[in-house]
Amino acid sequence: MTILVTGATGQVGRHVVAQLAAAGERVRAMTRAAMPAAMPAAMPAAVPAGVEVVRGDLLKPESVAAALSGVDRLYLFPEPRTATEVVDAAVRAGVRRVVTLSSGAVSAGLDDDFQLPVERAVEASGLEWTHLRPGEFASNTLKLFGPPIRASRAVRYCNPDWRGLPIHEAEAYSPTSVPELTVEEWDAMLRPLPTVEEVTGRPARTYARWVRDNVEEFR
Numbered sequence: 001m002t003i004l005v006t007g008a009t010g011q012v013g014r015h016v017v018a019q020l021a022a023a024g025e026r027v028r029a030m031t032r033a034a035m036p037a038a039m040p041a042a043m044p045a046a047v048p049a050g051v052e053v054v055r056g057d058l059l060k061p062e063s064v065a066a067a068l069s070g071v072d073r074l075y076l077f078p079e080p081r082t083a084t085e086v087v088d089a090a091v092r093a094g095v096r097r098v099v100t101l102s103s104g105a106v107s108a109g110l111d112d113d114f115q116l117p118v119e120r121a122v123e124a125s126g127l128e129w130t131h132l133r134p135g136e137f138a139s140n141t142l143k144l145f146g147p148p149i150r151a152s153r154a155v156r157y158c159n160p161d162w163r164g165l166p167i168h169e170a171e172a173y174s175p176t177s178v179p180e181l182t183v184e185e186w187d188a189m190l191r192p193l194p195t196v197e198e199v200t201g202r203p204a205r206t207y208a209r210w211v212r213d214n215v216e217e218f219r
């Protein structure tokens with residue numbers, strides 16, 4: 001059976017596509033881009049052979065309904081405005097499980113109107129579900145550090161001592177949250193959280209590894 005990946009060209013979705021395909025799953029990658037039959041220009045060059053690419057827009061639920069034909073599992077990029085209609089289409093298509101890309105902001109009680117409505121629509125559907133609630137993706141530094149590095153080969157940032165827990169998008173599972181704390185309080189607060197290795201069974205990719213994986217973006 002087929003897994004539909006929405007947000008498939010995104011920083012996270014591209015890893016979902018690649019890792020599911022590598023695991024031998026039948027993957028259908030959805031994009032809003034106009035495309036030739038095989039692969040749209042917007043899809044990363046690394047889209048594995050055999051991945052089916054379909055056009056769909058979460059803001060046009062009827063287009064998602066078409067993409068859901070024969071699908072039994074759905075990876076859902078969050079779009080709160082049409083979440084209910086999209087999930088209804090998934091139910092009608094016979095989808096069994098939905099995995100939502102949500103956010104640690106929900107766990108922290110900081111999200112009322114973006115991720116939470118999507119989670120609620122999924123939970124109300126009666127389908128099996130898994131909500132992924134990551135804290136901070138390393139890819140945020142593309143926007144933050146990318147422009148100064150490209151312009152002057154230097155990181156320019158107002159708070160160089162800031163301690164975050166950015167995770168590689170390829171393992172976007174670990175929940176983290178960032179209220180204002182001292183370094184000692186921060187360390188103490190993080191200790192009870194599961195590590196990437198505890199969640200995935202594999203050592204975490206470091207930020208240095210993420211930079212190596214994405215170094216072309218900074219040139």
Ligand SMILES: NC(=O)c1ccc[n+]([C@@H]2O[C@H](COP(=O)([O-])OP(=O)(O)OC[C@H]3O[C@@H](n4cnc5c(N)ncnc54)[C@H](OP(=O)(O)O)[C@@H]3O)[C@@H](O)[C@H]2O)c1
Pocket residue numbers: 006007008009010011012013030031032033042056057058059077078079101102103104115133134135136137138139140
């Ligand atoms: N950044 C963080 O630190 C952080 C922390 C916690 C959670 N998150 C979660 O991660 C999400 C961002 O994921 P990401 O980094 O993979 O996003 P991204 O790189 O911005 O990619 C989003 C993808 O979604 C697709 N998309 C956007 N609107 C769409 C629509 N209406 N219909 C269908 N596809 C649509 C786009 O693909 P096409 O243009 O090809 O259609 C785009 O490639 C956030 O919204 C949040 O839920 C992020």
